[in-house]
Amino acid sequence: MAFSQSFSITTNINPAIVTLTDTSVGSDPNIVSRVVFLYEVDQTLLTGASISWPYSQSSTSLSVLTQDVALNIVVQWLDSIGSVLYQSSKIYAFTGYSEQFYYGLTQNQTSSPNIVNDTRYYGNKSKLRDEIDSAIQAIDVGSDIYSAQNCLIRAIYLITNQALYF
Numbered sequence: 595m596a597f598s599q600s601f602s603i604t605t606n607i608n609p610a611i612v613t614l615t616d617t618s619v620g621s622d623p624n625i626v627s628r629v630v631f632l633y634e635v636d637q638t639l640l641t642g643a644s645i646s647w648p649y650s651q652s653s654t655s656l657s658v659l660t661q662d663v664a665l666n667i668v669v670q671w672l673d674s675i676g677s678v679l680y681q682s683s684k685i686y687a688f689t690g691y692s693e694q695f696y697y698g699l700t701q702n703q704t705s706s707p708n709i710v711n712d713t714r715y716y717g718n719k720s721k722l723r724d725e726i727d728s729a730i731q732a733i734d735v736g737s738d739i740y741s742a743q744n745c746l747i748r749a750i751y752l753i754t755n756q757a758l759y760f
Contacts, residue, residue, distance in 0.1 A: 597622040599680040601669050609690025615653040624673045625649060632658060633666040635743045640665060661750055662691045664742035687729040687742040692749045696722055699760060718752060718759040725749035
């Protein structure tokens with residue numbers, strides 16, 4: 595059976611970790627390794643270099659995120675001399691840090707239930723939710739990594755300046 599390259603992306607409860615799983619079907623005896631490139635919107639590598647992914651491992655967990663970001667993830671399947679045999683890419687909006695902060699706001703509402711009556715607080719919480727959801731929608735609906743990153747920048751701003759907004 596011919597080789598058809600693909601991979602999936604999953605996130606973890608730890609927002610720093612990205613897990614990639616090789617979902618390719620078929621085989622090619624020439625494949626001996628894989629490499630991963632994590633490109634930011636400006637085409638710079640998030641990690642500064644490619645990341646080796648041993649072909650013997652079906653999944654790899656990468657602890658590379660320090661904040662939410664939209665990435666173009668490129669996986670290459672290589673032969674013994676490092677030539678690219680196959681390549682696949684996906685764009686993804688990583689929102690784990692914003693989701694954790696958002697959940698913290700929800701937990702705070704338990705100890706201060708009247709805070710939801712504060713229209714400024716609730717309006718800003720709604721803005722944060724909108725930016726998180728819009729980043730995901732930009733990828734899922736529009737395949738638009740630039741809009742996703744801009745949404746994440748606005749979410750990060752709200753979180754970084756939480757004393758002003760929450």
